[in-house]
Amino acid sequence: MAQMKFMCDAERCIECNGCVTACKNANEVEWGVQRRRVVTLNDGEASEVSISVACMHCDDAPCMAVCPTDCFYKTDDGIVLHDKDLCIGCGYCLYACPFGAPQFLKQSAFGERGKMDKCTFCAGGPADSKEEEYEKYGANRIAEGKLPLCAEMCSTKALLAGDAQTVADIFRQRVVHRGHKDGAWSEVNRQGPDTAAAMDHLAYDATRQG
């Protein structure tokens, strides 16, 4: 079984917020909730870097470990989902989550927060019908054999989603090819007589740009 993961290539992310918009649209999440966010460090400085974050579907998920209702579960694909019928909106998952993924519709007196909402890796959640599932959790693209829309729509392919192994392989290749003549977009230059020399050169590049 696949182990689904997101990965955001900070060298590529241009902070266009396309992923955020795609997610909003795919899942029709409620007003005030934004399952994905783009964080920019050192905005406007030479070291500016942006990264798109949502639930990272942790292996040893802190949210799951602290939830008093035990409403989280992991699918066979390693996706962390939760049951909104059980959720009491205590906010513990938010205290524990490393990525600020869990969100609430409100923050009212007496701990009234409503049901927690977070990224589902476009895999929906527990419900009796498709309509109810969409209503509560948004799209279930995984069931249709599609990957999350945020990554699919990413204009620079900074945001990758899919099986951890595949995603890691793509990223590793990128790191090796970074600064390559065609920006690692094509594989043309990997064939031909000077491949070995080019690879050497690119490896050197990798140490400089990580």
Next chain:
Amino acid sequence: MSKQKRTMTLTGWLAIMLMMVMSLGFASQAMAQSADPERELTTSVGAATPDTWRQVRSGETGPNFRDSRAESTYNLINASGESWRQIRNRWVSPFGLIAIGGMLGLITLFYLIFGRKELDEPRTGRKLLRWTLLERSLHWTVATLFIVLALTGLNLLFGKFVFRGLLGDAFWGAMISGTKILHNYLGPIFGVLLVILLAKLFWHNIPRKHDLTWFKKGGGLIGKGHADAGFANAGEKGWYWLLATAGIAVIASGLVLDFPNYGQGRDTMQWANVIHAVGALGLTAVALGHIYIGTVGTEGSLEGMATGYVDECWAKEHHNLWYEEVKDKTVSAEEAGRSGLDDEPAPQRTS
């Protein structure tokens, strides 16, 4: 006039065209430069530097930190979340269970070894007023709320390990949601009432010298005879001051958790939760002792808090100093029964 203007316009146009051509030349030169990967290699800067990661790990945001989520106050990585999880799940939960389970064990053992503390002398039948109606009402309201809050609190911490599998999701869902509502709405009421009760009993609970002796004698368990005690003995005072310190901390941290509308952050909530849980579990364990001593453990104590009156003999044995002060205020059982609910005189304020 018009011819001169035309000439100027023409010159102007020529100048602009010339500038455009020149700038195009520069631009293409610049483009040629940036398209050269070799050159680019030497000038480009990798975006994520070691300093970036240090910044992320420390949770620092700084003036040039941006988050595209509306009204977000978050940093990139909530590093303390994992520490909170470990403190709560690895330390607070198991040790809370040990404290409460251990206390239950100790009480049972104590009961089996020493048994119930009976009165040494026969009852005289004369009664002394110990708790006014107001004090009794406050005590029992606070006590009931305490028990409800303790049970719901325990359910929030441990319930999922027991009831979810036992009762099924539908029942468990309703149970845990009711638990949260009870806990969150009754909590503040408990807080207010406990503060009033503590204020009401303050004068009884000022520590005195004889309290030290009481502790040395183990409350009368060690050596012969009863230890000296005023209206409240040293053990009761200890419970009072525990409630006045740990209890207040539990209430304060509870309020922090219960009112997220003031915008307190995740880190504040994490600490509030740890203080709340440690304090509440500790108080629950000690409360078990208080409940034991006040009910099964000691003959004649519960009737004081139930009717307001205690037997003269009980007062003499357990609170000798208080008894000395109020011994001429005894009433008969009938009088006590009659004034049990109305129009009662306030008991003498002593410690």
